[in-house]
Amino acid sequence: MSGQILIQNAKVLTMTDQVQQVIDADILIEGQYIKKIGTITDLDKDVEIINGKNCLALPGLINCHTHAAMTLLRGYADDMELMPWLEQKIWPQEEKMKGEHIYWGSMLAVLEMIKSGTTTFADMYSFMDEVAKAVELSGIRAVLSRGLIGFKDQNYAALKESKDFVKKWHKSCNGRITCTLAPHAPYTCPPDYLQKVLEAAQELEVGIHIHLAETKQEFNDILEQYGKTPTRHVYDLGLFQVPVLAAHCVYLTEEDIELMAEGSVGVAHNPTSNMKLASGMAPIPSLLKAGVNVGIGTDGTASNNNLNMIEEMHIASLLHKVSKLDPTSVPAYQALEMGTVLGARVLNLDNEIGTLEPGKKADIIFIDLNQPHLCPAYDLVANLIYSAQGSDVKTSIIDGKIIMKDRQVLTIDEEKVMFEARRYAFSMLD
Ligand SMILES: [Zn+2]
Structure with missing residues (x-):
């Protein structure tokens, strides 16, 4: 079956636990869903691989x-x-x-x-x-x-x-x-x-x-x-x-x-x-x-x-x-x-999103950890809440699709959106 994405070598924060726990694991996505978190062996030939090295993967x-x-x-x-x-x-x-x-x-x-x-x-x-x-x-x-x-x-x-x-x-x-x-x-x-x-x-x-x-x-x-x-x-x-x-x-x-x-x-x-x-x-x-x-x-x-x-x-x-x-x-x-x-x-969507676990929709973001303001990393959650910036989000997967990769949004023409937004904003000043 096509439509597999494999995330390798990331630190993973599933948000399924009462206390914080970061694990080293691979994540397999199939279609819209997270299929497996852990050691992945059963892969399609055309699986798309994302290298999660130096990244923290967590629910969107x-x-x-x-x-x-x-x-x-x-x-x-x-x-x-x-x-x-x-x-x-x-x-x-x-x-x-x-x-x-x-x-x-x-x-x-x-x-x-x-x-x-x-x-x-x-x-x-x-x-x-x-x-x-x-x-x-x-x-x-x-x-x-x-x-x-x-x-x-x-x-x-x-x-x-x-x-x-x-x-x-x-x-x-x-x-x-x-x-x-x-x-x-x-x-x-x-x-x-x-x-x-x-x-x-x-x-x-x-x-x-x-x-x-x-x-x-x-x-x-x-x-x-x-x-x-x-x-x-x-x-x-x-x-x-x-x-x-x-x-x-x-x-x-x-x-x-x-x-x-x-x-x-x-x-x-x-x-x-x-x-x-x-x-x-x-x-x-x-x-x-x-x-x-x-x-x-x-x-x-x-x-x-x-x-x-x-x-x-x-x-x-x-x-x-x-x-x-x-x-x-x-x-x-x-x-x-x-x-x-x-x-x-x-939002009444907890059957679908909010945690990373098999069976949930694959809404996953990746924080780039290799940055001065996130170094050292005694506690990744403390770093995320007290030190991180929105611009530290490197990649975003929504509903099993890669929507942003290496800070480039794949579905939107960014320059056009900013151009039109400025144009329509200023048109209201008349
Ligand atoms: Zn309001």
Whole structure:
């Protein structure tokens, strides 16, 4: 059978263990799947061999929350208060975006993500057919959803469009694309609207992606309006009956954390965005202790301003040390679990990705270890979280296909993508 790839001589971090363990092993990929890890003997004649010498092979990184096409707004407006930033800068520019802006913005995002080790991302935006086309063409994996602003969607046209998008793209591209429904937030989607979305999610058998308890203002407004915390509010509406991907979750009470642990809720932690917009610090150690699955997201580049998951894991680890005044909080391996195996659980893809083991889809990245800032190597995981850069990712395999080799992305014309992204970004300045 053709379509075999053999990775030889790499250090392998499978992420299947509770404690970190790096092994010397070969990895055999057949078709989309990892076939074997260990000593490999049974090979096809036309097997493609990758020399993993001086590399660390690990599961591809999972970006649990972003708005890919916001790359076009990278650096457009910074260092502002949240509401003037949104109302005067971000929302007026987003109003100007058409399908082509979204396509090239998404291509730029996907290119940046592949080059910094991300193999799966969860996206919420508009013109989602364009995002899906970028995913289809590039070979990356994604969980896609159209953002829904309930109070603007009086006739449910956007919800209908969202349902059509799910019907068209869910489980498409050999399973690389899955879909969710995405009511933007409790403060933009009234209760009756959230219930409509829940019914649609149940009918389509997909999950829900929502911003939840991001700011102090949201927490106070929902409390004043409904007499409940944002988490209790959506719980009482029945949202947690379906798998929920809740982004941010900065303002949670102890009871909120219990409700999350009880339902099928996964949290996307976005430390850089929460710091840059001065939203606050999510209680990640408490969520993890309660058994809630927590993954890591970059959020959009307008509030980050990049899509570098290695940097995001680094910041997540540091943030919870300083927030708890405890250097043992969120150790390196736990940060890496959030970026891989826990992220897969948050996206309901843990049967397919998140670890390296036979039977899983082959989403594997290779870190080039032969670099000054990764030398010496007492602890490869500590080096990865505290010293590595996104640009240390040398090769990336997604769904059993080599997507980047020796830093060259094989599926995307990089110069063309940057040219078009610049062109469409500047076209919005008129
Ligand atoms: Zn967001």
